[in-house]
Amino acid sequence: MTTERYAIGIDLGGTNLKIGTVGETGLTAFRQTSLRERTVDEVMNLVEREARSFAQQTTGTCVGVGFGVPGIVDVKQGVLVRAPNLPGWQDVAVQQLLAEKLQQRVEVDNDANFAALGEASFGAGRDIPNFVMLTLGTGIGGGIILNGKVWHGDRGFAGEVGHTVIEIDGATCTCGGRGCWDEYGASRAFRYLVPKLSPDGQKVFRQWAGVESVTPEDIAKLADRGDAIALKLWQMYGRVLGIGIHNLINVLGVTTFVIGGGIAAAFNHFVEAARSEVASRSYPANTQGLKILKATLGPQAGVIGAGYKLL
Amino acid sequence: MTTERYAIGIDLGGTNLKIGTVGETGLTAFRQTSLRERTVDEVMNLVEREARSFAQQTTGTCVGVGFGVPGIVDVKQGVLVRAPNLPGWQDVAVQQLLAEKLQQRVEVDNDANFAALGEASFGAGRDIPNFVMLTLGTGIGGGIILNGKVWHGDRGFAGEVGHTVIEIDGATCTCGGRGCWDEYGASRAFRYLVPKLSPDGQKVFRQWAGVESVTPEDIAKLADRGDAIALKLWQMYGRVLGIGIHNLINVLGVTTFVIGGGIAAAFNHFVEAARSEVASRSYPANTQGLKILKATLGPQAGVIGAGYKLL
Numbered sequence: 001m002t003t004e005r006y007a008i009g010i011d012l013g014g015t016n017l018k019i020g021t022v023g024e025t026g027l028t029a030f031r032q033t034s035l036r037e038r039t040v041d042e043v044m045n046l047v048e049r050e051a052r053s054f055a056q057q058t059t060g061t062c063v064g065v066g067f068g069v070p071g072i073v074d075v076k077q078g079v080l081v082r083a084p085n086l087p088g089w090q091d092v093a094v095q096q097l098l099a100e101k102l103q104q105r106v107e108v109d110n111d112a113n114f115a116a117l118g119e120a121s122f123g124a125g126r127d128i129p130n131f132v133m134l135t136l137g138t139g140i141g142g143g144i145i146l147n148g149k150v151w152h153g154d155r156g157f158a159g160e161v162g163h164t165v166i167e168i169d170g171a172t173c174t175c176g177g178r179g180c181w182d183e184y185g186a187s188r189a190f191r192y193l194v195p196k197l198s199p200d201g202q203k204v205f206r207q208w209a210g211v212e213s214v215t216p217e218d219i220a221k222l223a224d225r226g227d228a229i230a231l232k233l234w235q236m237y238g239r240v241l242g243i244g245i246h247n248l249i250n251v252l253g254v255t256t257f258v259i260g261g262g263i264a265a266a267f268n269h270f271v272e273a274a275r276s277e278v279a280s281r282s283y284p285a286n287t288q289g290l291k292i293l294k295a296t297l298g299p300q301a302g303v304i305g306a307g308y309k310l311l
Numbered sequence: 312m313t314t315e316r317y318a319i320g321i322d323l324g325g326t327n328l329k330i331g332t333v334g335e336t337g338l339t340a341f342r343q344t345s346l347r348e349r350t351v352d353e354v355m356n357l358v359e360r361e362a363r364s365f366a367q368q369t370t371g372t373c374v375g376v377g378f379g380v381p382g383i384v385d386v387k388q389g390v391l392v393r394a395p396n397l398p399g400w401q402d403v404a405v406q407q408l409l410a411e412k413l414q415q416r417v418e419v420d421n422d423a424n425f426a427a428l429g430e431a432s433f434g435a436g437r438d439i440p441n442f443v444m445l446t447l448g449t450g451i452g453g454g455i456i457l458n459g460k461v462w463h464g465d466r467g468f469a470g471e472v473g474h475t476v477i478e479i480d481g482a483t484c485t486c487g488g489r490g491c492w493d494e495y496g497a498s499r500a501f502r503y504l505v506p507k508l509s510p511d512g513q514k515v516f517r518q519w520a521g522v523e524s525v526t527p528e529d530i531a532k533l534a535d536r537g538d539a540i541a542l543k544l545w546q547m548y549g550r551v552l553g554i555g556i557h558n559l560i561n562v563l564g565v566t567t568f569v570i571g572g573g574i575a576a577a578f579n580h581f582v583e584a585a586r587s588e589v590a591s592r593s594y595p596a597n598t599q600g601l602k603i604l605k606a607t608l609g610p611q612a613g614v615i616g617a618g619y620k621l622l
Contacts, residue, residue, distance in 0.1 A: 072596055081596045130465055144562075151457070153564015154441055157597050164558040165592065167479050168495070168551070177557075177592035184479070240479070246488075247475040251455075251562050253464015281476065281488040285383055285392045286468050 004060040008051050009307030011068045011111055012043070014085030019050045020300065021058050022307025026122045029054065030300055040092055048101040064105035066306030067098055068114035075156035078108045084174060085138075107309045111302050112159060113150045115260060115295075116143025118305030123297040124258045131256035132248050133295065134161070136263035139174070139182045140244070144252065162186065166243055181247075184240045187216050187263065193236045197229065204229045220266035234266050238273025246278045249286055260295030267294045315371040319362050319415075320618030322379045322422055323354070325396030330361045331611065332369050333618025337433040340365065341611055351403055359412040375416035377617030378409055379425035386467035389419045395485060396449075418620045422613050423470060424461045426571060426606075427454025429616030434608040435569045442567035443559050444606065445472070447574035450485070450493045451555070455563065473497065477554055492558075495551045498527050498574065504547045508540065515540045531577035545577050549584025557589045560597055571606030578605045 004023055011018040013035070020030035033050070037043045047067070055062050071083030078095025095108040109117075116133035119125040125133065129148050135141035140162035144151040151158050162182035163175050170179025171192070184192050194205050208214050208222070222230035245257055259267055271292050279287050297304055315334055322329040324346070331341040344361070348354045358378070366373050382394030389406025410417040420428075427444035430436040436444065440459050446452035453472035455462040462469050473493035474486050481490025482503070495503050505516050519525050519533070533541035556568055570578055582603050590598050608615055 072594060074596075082594060142562075146457070146462075151564070154566045154600070155564065155596075157560075158562065158564025160561040160564075160597070163561045163593075164475075165477055165554050168477055168554060175592075175594065243476050243479060247558070248562065249468075250471040250474045251453075251469065251559065253462070253466065253469025253471075255465045281486075282474075283383060283393060283486065285385075285466075286471070289465070 005063050005311065006058055006060045007063050007307040007310035008054055008065045009068075009114070009303040009305070010047060010051065010065065011114065011302035011306060012047070013070055013111065017046060017050065018299070018303050019054055020303040020307065021054055022304055022311065023060070024311065027300055027304050027307075029058065030303060032299075038086075038088070040089060043086075044094075044097050044101065047098060051102055062104065064107065064310040065098065065102060066114065066309040067094060067106055067108045068111040068302045068306045069094055069108065070111050072160070073108055073110045073156050075109055075152050078106070080108070105310065107306075109150065109306070109309070110143075110156070110159070112141030113143040113152070114305035114309065115141070115301040116145050116159075116258070116305065117150050117308055118297050118301035118303070119258050119260070119295050120145045120148065120305070121308040122304055123301060124293040124295050125256070128256050130252075130254045131258055132161070132252065132254055133258040133260060135261040136186060136241075136259060137261040139186045141261070144254075161244065161248065164244070164247060166240075166247070181244045185237075185244050189237055189240060190214070190216070190219065190233065193233055193240075196236060197232065201229045201232065216263045217265055220263075220269065223266060223269045231269060234269035235273040237266075238270030239277045241270060242274035242277025243281070245274060245292070246281045249278065249282060249290070255287070255289045256291045256293065258293050258295050260298070260301060264294055316374050316622065317369055317371045318374050318618040318621035319365055319376045320379075320425070320614035320616070321358060321362065321376060322425065322613035322617060323358070324381055324422065328354075328357065328361065329610070329614050330365055331614040331618065332365055333615055333622065334371070335622065338611055338615050338618075340369065341614060343610075349397075349399075351400060354397075355405075355408050355412065358409060362413055373415065375418065375621035376409065376413060377418045377420070377425060377620040378405060379420055379422040379613045379617045380405055381422050383471070384419055384421045384467050386420055386463050389417075391419070416621065418617075420461065420617070420620070421454075421467070421470070423452030424454040424463070425616035425620065426452070426612040427456050427470075427569070427616065428461055428619055429608050429612035429614070430569050430571070430606050431456045431459065431616070432619040433615055434612060435604045435606050436567070439567050441563075441565045442569055443470075443472070443563065443565055444569040444571060447497060447552075447570060447572035450497045452572070455565075457565075472555065472559065475555070475558065477551075477558070492555045496548075496555050500548055500551060501525070501527070501530070501544065504544055504551075507547060508543065512540045512543065527574045528576055531574075531580065534577060534580045542580060545580035546584040548577075549581030550588045552581060553585035553588025554592070556585060556603070557592045560589065560593060560601070566598070566600045567602045567604065569604050569606050571609070571612060575605055
């Protein structure tokens with residue numbers, strides 16, 4: 001009898017902690033808990049407890065722990081450099097901290113990179129050597145897979161695609177920069193898109209609930225029911241998404257894109273507009289074979305990729 | 312006695328044909344001829360004659376020919392898909408054509424990619440595993456070196472960085488797109504920058520010779536002599552260059568950039584502005600270790616890279 005190998009995957013977000021066990025066939029257990037803890041000590045203790053609890057419940061040999069964190073990660077040093085959604089977390093040696101607590105091999109990476117690796121292992125990117133995963137939510141997370149592996153760049157900061165500039169003197173972004181794709185292609189996009197609707201369209205939009213309180217998910221549901229203004233907004237959104245995809249095609253020469261995150265709920269409403277925006281801006285040769293795919297692992301992609309990294 | 316191995320490197324441009332022999336220590340012979348020929352047949356016959364002439368003059372063993380061409384190249388198929396500066400050249404099987412003529416191993420790539428490989432082998436990028444070479448001239452050529460090799464993407468179209476959008480509804484580009492970095496960061500940049508000068512500055516600029524006839528090289532010379540308007544223009548230029556570099560840092564996580572092409576004549580006048588623009592838009596961690604270097608191989612980089620590819 002052989003003992004099955006498994007890894008523990010952890011995906012730390014700004015509001016949730018997700019954890020699971022990953023074996024050769026994919027995810028075998030999963031739990032999500034909301035994150036009330038805030039300080040490094042509190043959160044790391046919670047991560048330790050959750051990981052121990054999962055290890056006790058799982059038969060087989062644990063080969064290690066993959067730990068995805070929401071921010072800029074120096075993968076060589078195993079350090080979380082900066083995490084916009086975890087105030088106070090700066091230059092935290094998360095890999096060393098967790099390895100000492102658990103006495104296990106620990107691999108650390110950015111959450112978007114692990115989500116991309118998850119989709120590469122058991123999701124929409126399976127058997128596709130080169131692709132970019134875009135996680136569309138509060139911001140645009142990017143994970144770049146080249147030759148089947150996450151591409152990290154010199155220190156681990158590759159894939160911060162949301163902070164590429166698509167408007168030289170555009171809106172100020174949360175990163176401090178201006179005109180970032182994040183401002184036009186993530187949940188804040190509608191602040192930019194709504195004023196471009198016709199006056200009547202803008203009136204309808206205001207009737208929904210006011211610009212600030214209508215979420216992309218709300219607009220997706222309206223579009224699902226066939227609302228013309230909502231459908232129009234998603235077409236406009238697709239256009240901006242397509243500009244960013246066009247840029248990535250031109251830099252990376254990659255022709256497959258996997259779209260995840262909350263905004264992917266509206267995938268069918270924006271994907272054709274994104275595709276035709278790319279086509280309208282690119283040499284035909286560049287877009288031959290273009291694939292814009294919906295992610296298939298949903299909110300578990302990050303856990304799956306984190307575990308897969310160790311297998 | 313051992314016979315030294317060498318390769319022939321060829322760099323086909325829109326106006327010139329450059330050819331040379333490359334050995335283990337670098338370039339050993341070089342010739343540039345102006346290109347009056349235009350059709351595929353005429354140019355390929357010229358290339359054959361030049362290559363044969365170089366082979367006859369060189370002692371040692373020729374291991375093959377690297378052939379750099381100015382356009383989008385499908386490197387797997389060895390096909391020049393499109394060449395904006397060689398009208399009529401479309402879907403030309405340049406690799407097969409030249410291999411049959413010369414009965415030699417032939418490697419084909421985009422000219423900017425071979426220039427990057429040249430700088431990686433014997434130039435400013437030597438011993439730097441990851442960098443982007445930017446060739447600043449009529450357009451912005453890009454060559455991406457990852458782990459010491461040219462990164463081609465799925466088919467060979469990576470590095471078309473000049474056609475990334477930095478202004479959503481910006482000026483129409485030669486590629487048919489809009490708001491491409493090419494429009495703001497290559498020789499056409501001054502059309503965009505001059506109107507942003509003060510009225511007095513614009514008047515001075517017009518006195519030089521009119522917008523269309525002042526070349527970047529002219530403005531570089533004026534700046535060398537300390538002309539305040541020229542210096543100001545190069546600072547403005549550096550800012551736009553920095554935006555594109557910032558974007559590449561955020562996608563690729565690469566922190567070294569090698570700047571070549573005609574506009575690099577003004578390198579010292581724009582590099583600090585580019586660097587501070589990157590810093591102003593990026594997380595400090597992203598720009599730690601940022602190196603913006605001037606290319607060292609000049610107009611011979613493409614020939615050197617083309618030859619080096621075979622060694």
